[in-house]
Amino acid sequence: MPRLEATLDRMREYGIRGSAVTYGTIVKAYGRAGNIDRVLQAWEEMQAEGLEANAVTYGCMLDACVKCGHLEKALHIFAIMKQRGLHRNTILYATLIKGFAKSKDPLAAKNLYREMRSERVPCNVVVFNSLIDACVRACDLQGAGEVLQEMTATNVRPDLITFSTLIKGYCSNGELSKAMRLQEELQARQLECDEIVYNSLLEGCVKAGDLQLGLRMFSEMRQKHVRPSAVTFSILVKVGESMGSR
Structure with missing residues (x-):
């Protein structure tokens, strides 16, 4: 500086x-x-x-x-x-919840959310995304799903970050079918998958051993004109190695 x-x-x-x-x-x-x-x-x-x-x-x-x-x-x-x-400010609470997400402390993040509600501080998509991130980082996918339900119940519209975070969590946990259902819901909401979502799905396919689905995901990625990154190609190498070992 x-x-x-x-x-x-x-x-x-x-x-x-x-x-x-x-x-x-x-x-x-x-x-x-x-x-x-x-x-x-x-x-x-x-x-x-x-x-x-x-x-x-x-x-x-x-x-x-x-x-x-x-x-x-x-x-x-x-x-x-x-x-x-x-x-009593949404940004302040969202900032603290992000901090607890980084420290993998979903309980503290949820306590702050409950405090927000009791203080009648408006909750926005950033707050809910940070809560979901806190749960995913702590491998509490059930908790993350409950936050998504709470989010929709309070009429806060999930965005691409919401779905991206959840999809990454499910893929990392080997729950590919749940990740794929979220991708379908994402698209049903007129949202478009980006490179991060596709990379998570590709990683999930490798983890689950569903290599054909992985190749279909990559084909869809190209059809949607989503530019692959170095990360994408590093995952594809894993796909190729897995297919070669069969």
Whole structure:
């Protein structure tokens, strides 16, 4: 972050005092870079300056901590926001749920979802996708399916990411038939499979030993003009090796 560092040095050189917004921007930038040490340093400097964070600045700090994998600090910031009545925000809850998804903690993610409902905070597709991701990462596919049911029951429309995450989970777990049914539902909803979905299905075919279906999936992928990637071809090599060994 040389440009940011240079700008901060110039501000100090001229004795320019940053605002809460300035520090929020700094925290956000270091969060994107994954530099938790700088994130915490900027936050401490802001507090040392006697500046009071607003809702946006708190949001930047919470997001930065989650991006850096520092959930403990993120939850601490969220607790402060609760004390000040600044927490009833869909994006904040979605950010924390994403953090719990990355740490493979679906129980904590679901608890936050329940808290959202009790606080009457609107839930959107990002929240539900993050909940599904948390379940899939923890190999809780039954829980992921229950989240999908809850999602449709609350009239939130599943998107490609919803189906992609579930399909990958089922394929990784060797449940190819369930993944294929989801692909059919995806297409019935007028959504188009992308390279990630096809790669997951191809991997599922290899895992299940259904190589003919794998080849049909690749043929469909080409017919739909979905561009294969290096990952796609690496999976096809596995298909070829499996067929050659028969």
